[in-house]
Amino acid sequence: MALLRRSRNDPPPLEEADVYERSYGERSDDVTVMRAPDPVPEPVGGEPKLTDRKIRDAFRTRLDRRDGT
Secondary structure (H helix, E strand, C coil), X not given: CHHHCCCXXXXXXXXXXXXXXXXXXXXXXXXXXXXCCCCCCCCCCCCCCCXXXXXXXXXXXXXXXXXXX
16 A cells, blocks of 8 residues: 555645744845736626627637638
C-alpha cells in the first residue's frame, strides 16, 4: 500500500515570532492597493439589455458563421 501514498514536502512550521513578523512587520511600498471601479448601475425600468432570446439568437448566428452554413 505504500505505492499509493504521496510523499509530502510541507514547509516547516512557523514560529510565533515569524508569524507575527509576517502579519505586523514593516510595511513595504512594493504593493499598491487600487480601488475597484464603481459598478455600473442597472437600468431602472424598461427592458433589460440582454435577454435569453437575444443571447440564444447571437449564439446560433455565431454557430452558423463557424459552420459555414
